[in-house]
Amino acid sequence: MTKIEVHGSVPLDLEGDLASLPGDSARMAPHWAAPARTAPLPVSPSLIHGVSVPSASARLLDAMSDYGD
Template identity: 70%
Template sequence: MSKFSVPREQHESDVSLAELRGDSARMAPHWVVPAEAAPAPAPVSPSLIHGVVVPPASARLMAAAPEYGA
């Protein structure tokens, strides 16, 4: 298995869409779906969701998503 790394001086916001897609394509084979997937859980009302913590890096990634047309 190969390991891919990003130079320390390169930050998340410097990653191009092509690099992000390539990283995702390389990771896809590692995400195995079980043969018998459990039934989808019932939807939960947003008013019942409390205490969700989003890491700063994830928040920055989502904030940058409009750059890619998301």
Template identity: 70%
Template sequence: MTNLGVHPAPAPADLEGDLASLRGDCARMAPHWTAPPRRRASRPVPPSHIHGVNVPAASARLLDAMSEYGD
């Protein structure tokens, strides 16, 4: 009996590439990802309109105790 759902493993990725190789890969992929059209600038939302978000106290304390980025 043949299992048609089995596919050969993909070739291993080249993890030893250099920056020029990475930039070339990115340049080839860039046309596949287009930016969405620009919309007009959004305005800030007043805190009274924000609802339905619950943050556990332990998570809030953890974030409060973290240093700012770059410290």
């Protein structure tokens, strides 16, 4: 059995519905810290090699229309 601990005077709704989600999220948001965003480092084209595409996939892609068709 799970023991549920409530810290504060917020009513606990175990049978919550979609209407209660915004309030639940607003109460939980201060407890979570978002990690700092890091931009991915660019990869040199000379490091990209060894990509193989099965012939069936290549034929499928070749048969697809280009953008804007």
